[in-house]
Amino acid sequence: MVPITYYLLLAAALFCMGMFGVLVRRNALVVFMCVELMLNAANLTFLAFARMRGDSIGHVSAFFVIAVAAAEAAIGLAIVIAVFRSRGSVLVEDIRTMKH
């Protein structure tokens, strides 16, 4: 059987890749995708610890994370559409003011 540490290391690597994308990418949509990567890394950690402890609560937590990610994607993409309508760009450095 695969040691749980391997799964946790994979989750850490995935989280760090998501964080790098959030810090470096300029397109707001790609930033959102990188946030999804980070959420998935958190899910993987929940599931790995659920397997480690033989406890289903980790699965339930992952289920809630998926539901919250769905809500976050819906609202976030709606905001991206609204920003694109008012400014004609989705690059994060073009979005500097709350109102204009």
Place this chain on the structure above:
Amino acid sequence: MNIELILFGAFALLTLLSAGMVIFARSPINSAMALVSTFFFLAGIYVLLWAHTVAVMQVLVYAGAIMVLFLFVIMLLNLGESPTRGRPTLARLAGGAATVGLLAVLTITLLKLPQGASAMGPEAQASFGTMATMGQVIFTQWLFPFEAVSLLLLVAMVGAVVVAKSRI
């Protein structure tokens, strides 16, 4: 070398490769397609962790619903490739340094953890990760958070319609 380790290695490698493509692809469409494959490979890893129900939900909700939303928005906004001028190198360096630092801290911490998984009897093994077990936990211990999440999804639905409709 057992089959589980080989499968884990293959899925982990493919997951990290597709995640890299999400980050480094020029066009948002390519990022989105790489993200879909990341979700599929992660679902494979979830199955290796005996989380079958979560793996199915991952494919249905993430690779299905959320990615359709992403692709729809990309096509609606008609986004092409991102312009060639990158962020200032300083920002990139700082981002890279922060990422490497976090990865180092996480790796050092995780390597100190105990390795093994809990031994489960055959009966617990058969029911672990199934819809029945999860439903039992959700509808007894976690009923209030479950209802709160349903309310959250309703609010998100109304909010998405309102925000995307009106001019801001």
